[in-house]
Amino acid sequence: xxxxxxxxxxxxxxxxxxxxxxxxxxxxxxxxxxxxxxxxxxxxxxxxxxxxxxxxxxxxxxxxxxxxxxxxx
Numbered sequence: 532x533x534x535x536x537x538x539x540x541x542x543x544x545x546x547x548x549x550x551x552x553x554x555x556x557x558x559x560x561x562x563x564x565x566x567x568x569x570x571x572x573x574x575x576x577x578x579x580x581x582x583x584x585x586x587x588x589x590x591x592x593x594x595x596x597x598x599x600x601x602x603x604x
Contacts, residue, residue: 533578535587542595545570554594563594571595575603 546564554565576583578599585604589598 533584534579535584535591538574538578538584538599539591539593539596541574542566542593542599545574546595559594560566562592566595571599571603575599579604 543564545566546569548565550567551563554563554593555561578588582604585600589600591597
């Protein structure tokens with residue numbers, strides 16, 4: 532079972548400085564881990580169909596979590 536903290540920790544682990552740099556150049560706010568889109572898909576499969584978790588992830592305010600929820604939920 533995944534919690535918000537577990538998902539955010541997984542996103543942080545998959546983030547990279549290079550991706551953060553590219554996303555920042557495209558106007559993404561600073562609160563992000565810099566996770567590549569391809570790395571978000573496996574995470575999305577793990578949390579699919581869990582609306583309450585999706586709402587909590589969006590409320591966390593992290594760009595990667597918000598994108599994950601909006602794109603794949």
